[in-house]
Amino acid sequence: MSALNEGWFTEIFQNEGTAFSLQVKRKLHEEQTPFQKLEIYETETFGNLMVLDGCVMLTSRDNFLYHEMMTHPALFTHKDPKKVVIIGGGDCGTLKEVLKHPGVEEAWQVEIDERVTKMSEKYFPELCESNEDPRANFFFGDGIQWIRDVAPGSLDLIIIDSTDPVGPAEGLFALDFYRDALLALKDGGLIVQQSESPMLHTDSIIKSIHMDLRKAGFDHVQTLPFPQPVYPTGWWSCTMAGKDKPVKYFREEDADNRPFVTRYYNAGIHRGALAMPQFMAEALGDPVQPGEG
Amino acid sequence: MSALNEGWFTEIFQNEGTAFSLQVKRKLHEEQTPFQKLEIYETETFGNLMVLDGCVMLTSRDNFLYHEMMTHPALFTHKDPKKVVIIGGGDCGTLKEVLKHPGVEEAWQVEIDERVTKMSEKYFPELCESNEDPRANFFFGDGIQWIRDVAPGSLDLIIIDSTDPVGPAEGLFALDFYRDALLALKDGGLIVQQSESPMLHTDSIIKSIHMDLRKAGFDHVQTLPFPQPVYPTGWWSCTMAGKDKPVKYFREEDADNRPFVTRYYNAGIHRGALAMPQFMAEALGDPVQPGEG
Numbered sequence: 001m002s003a004l005n006e007g008w009f010t011e012i013f014q015n016e017g018t019a020f021s022l023q024v025k026r027k028l029h030e031e032q033t034p035f036q037k038l039e040i041y042e043t044e045t046f047g048n049l050m051v052l053d054g055c056v057m058l059t060s061r062d063n064f065l066y067h068e069m070m071t072h073p074a075l076f077t078h079k080d081p082k083k084v085v086i087i088g089g090g091d092c093g094t095l096k097e098v099l100k101h102p103g104v105e106e107a108w109q110v111e112i113d114e115r116v117t118k119m120s121e122k123y124f125p126e127l128c129e130s131n132e133d134p135r136a137n138f139f140f141g142d143g144i145q146w147i148r149d150v151a152p153g154s155l156d157l158i159i160i161d162s163t164d165p166v167g168p169a170e171g172l173f174a175l176d177f178y179r180d181a182l183l184a185l186k187d188g189g190l191i192v193q194q195s196e197s198p199m200l201h202t203d204s205i206i207k208s209i210h211m212d213l214r215k216a217g218f219d220h221v222q223t224l225p226f227p228q229p230v231y232p233t234g235w236w237s238c239t240m241a242g243k244d245k246p247v248k249y250f251r252e253e254d255a256d257n258r259p260f261v262t263r264y265y266n267a268g269i270h271r272g273a274l275a276m277p278q279f280m281a282e283a284l285g286d287p288v289q290p291g292e293g
Numbered sequence: 294m295s296a297l298n299e300g301w302f303t304e305i306f307q308n309e310g311t312a313f314s315l316q317v318k319r320k321l322h323e324e325q326t327p328f329q330k331l332e333i334y335e336t337e338t339f340g341n342l343m344v345l346d347g348c349v350m351l352t353s354r355d356n357f358l359y360h361e362m363m364t365h366p367a368l369f370t371h372k373d374p375k376k377v378v379i380i381g382g383g384d385c386g387t388l389k390e391v392l393k394h395p396g397v398e399e400a401w402q403v404e405i406d407e408r409v410t411k412m413s414e415k416y417f418p419e420l421c422e423s424n425e426d427p428r429a430n431f432f433f434g435d436g437i438q439w440i441r442d443v444a445p446g447s448l449d450l451i452i453i454d455s456t457d458p459v460g461p462a463e464g465l466f467a468l469d470f471y472r473d474a475l476l477a478l479k480d481g482g483l484i485v486q487q488s489e490s491p492m493l494h495t496d497s498i499i500k501s502i503h504m505d506l507r508k509a510g511f512d513h514v515q516t517l518p519f520p521q522p523v524y525p526t527g528w529w530s531c532t533m534a535g536k537d538k539p540v541k542y543f544r545e546e547d548a549d550n551r552p553f554v555t556r557y558y559n560a561g562i563h564r565g566a567l568a569m570p571q572f573m574a575e576a577l578g579d580p581v582q583p584g585e586g
Contacts, residue, residue, distance in 0.1 A: 004297060004305070004312055012297070012314075017338030018522075019297055023310035045310030062492065062526075199355065199522055227520060227528040229311075229492055233355075234527010235520040263572045272565025279556045 011056050013232050033115040040123045048123045056230045068265040069226040071097035074192040077250040081156040087143035089161035090116030093127040100260040114140040144171050147180045155184050160193035178216035185243045195239040198225045202283045213241045222247045224273035306525050326408040333416045341416045349523045361558040362519040364390035367485040370543040374449040380436035382454035383409030386420040393553040407433040437464050440473045448477045453486035471509035478536045488532040491518045495576045506534045513539045517566035
């Protein structure tokens with residue numbers, strides 16, 4: 001039985017009986033914000049690491065997988081997204097990907113904890129490159145209330161880039177919130193939410209998200225799996241839902257000809273992510289085939 | 294900095310600066326075979342765990358991802374695979390998946406360490422269900438020599454289900470071995486090899502495999518990524534190559550109508566795995582799009 005000596009950050013997933021560790025050079029920052037304990041480490045091989053309440057949020061090295069998959073599939077599924085809101089996403093990585101789309105006219109980042117954004121500006125400056133973009137808007141406060149207050153039918157895309165559905169983010173995985181989100185969307189609008197691990201959460205969280213989104217009035221729901229090494233099982237997902245249009249089809253030609261750089265996303269990856277692993281297709285009751293693709 | 298107490302098995306990936314741990318109930322077995330140290334644990338949440346020389350080989354819970362992806366894409370890419378050889382694969386999980394294909398007439402498992410198979414029969418009986426199949430043949434010895442000795446042009450599919458390319462398996466990731474494999478294959482034949490982590494090894498091992506396979510005379514080479522939680526980064530791959538035919542196309546209708554149960558694999562997943570993440574497409578010089586799919 002090997003033991004990890006000093007010099008490692010370890011996150012233990014007690015319920016899952018697994019743990020993941022990164023070798024660290026030093027702790028760069030630690031504070032108790034009004035909402036959570038925020039730590040930043042410099043790791044040996046994954047760049048900088050942000051930890052909230054003991055949970056790995058992101059590293060410099062592999063966050064591109066998550067941020068690209070939380071944004072580009074939804075933005076290329078919507079016909080012409082102009083107004084986009086990110087609930088959470090305080091590290092600004094999602095905002096940066098959204099603003100790569102020239103058609104986006106207005107993007108909001110609604111994050112409850114301003115300290116996350118401040119520390120991301122300091123320790124993950126590459127994720128904050130677009131914070132000065134004139135289309136970027138920041139609101140630090142409650143995302144649930146923000147969605148409730150926004151003008152009905154005013155948004156094209158809502159991206160829920162939150163922590164796990166316990167604690168502060170719990171209300172973002174809830175029927176009432178999805179109902180408010182549906183009202184806030186224009187016709188043709190979409191919602192996309194980080195939806196945990198296909199391996200661990202298909203029969204629990206992912207299934208609940210599907211049921212609640214349908215109950216709230218979203219007719220079209222689709223989970224897209226993708227790799228994310230620093231999260232439990234190294235396998236993660238987002239779940240996308242359309243107010244009134246299928247989310248299995250996307251602007252493939254635009255995705256092929258995207259006028260910006262990506263490291264994971266491309267049209268083939270998007271099509272691939274629409275294919276459900278057999279056990280997920282069976283658990284979620286979705287057809288196996290993602291269309292003609 | 295949390296530390297893991299007793300009651301955990303931890304694999305430290307020193308070069309990668311990461312570690313992965315599984316909570317264990319007890320050690321079921323430990324021996325030094327003529328080739329390696331073999332341990333079996335009962336874990337809290339992942340069923341039984343096999344460890345060779347300190348490296349996680351498989352768990353009861355998630356091995357289906359690896360075994361299905363090492364077999365079904367290749368078997369549905371070949372037009373009509375009848376004679377299949379597995380080099381390595383001592384746990385018999387690959388053999389079991391191969392024998393699900395009714396068209397396979399003869400399957401060989403060529404494993405150097407008979408103790409791995411014996412302990413798999415005891416602790417992973419579900420993987421050894423097909424060991425009594427009259428089409429199943431076992432040879433315990435050197436896979437490199439076996440491929441060198443087999444009649445030229447006698448095999449439809451060679452599956453290299455080995456440990457990492459250090460130590461005993463190093464010769465299986467080598468130009469000479471690929472040349473012998475090409476000779477051993479019939480026209481229309483295929484080779485498929487486990488090829489490590491897309492995140493960690495694209496620019497090293499995966500790129501070398503592509504180059505060596507092409508040098509050996511395989512014109513068509515394709516890496517298929519898939520999730521595998523207990524391996525480093527939780528993201529793994531196999532690399533498939535065709536003797537004389539592209540490997541980007543497969544018998545989609547047969548895959549859709551497969552007469553057996555899978556948990557991960559289906560035709561959509563196969564198509565999806567043919568799509569290269571953008572950074573891999575760029576590193577490997579492959580076209581991004583997997584065809585018309």
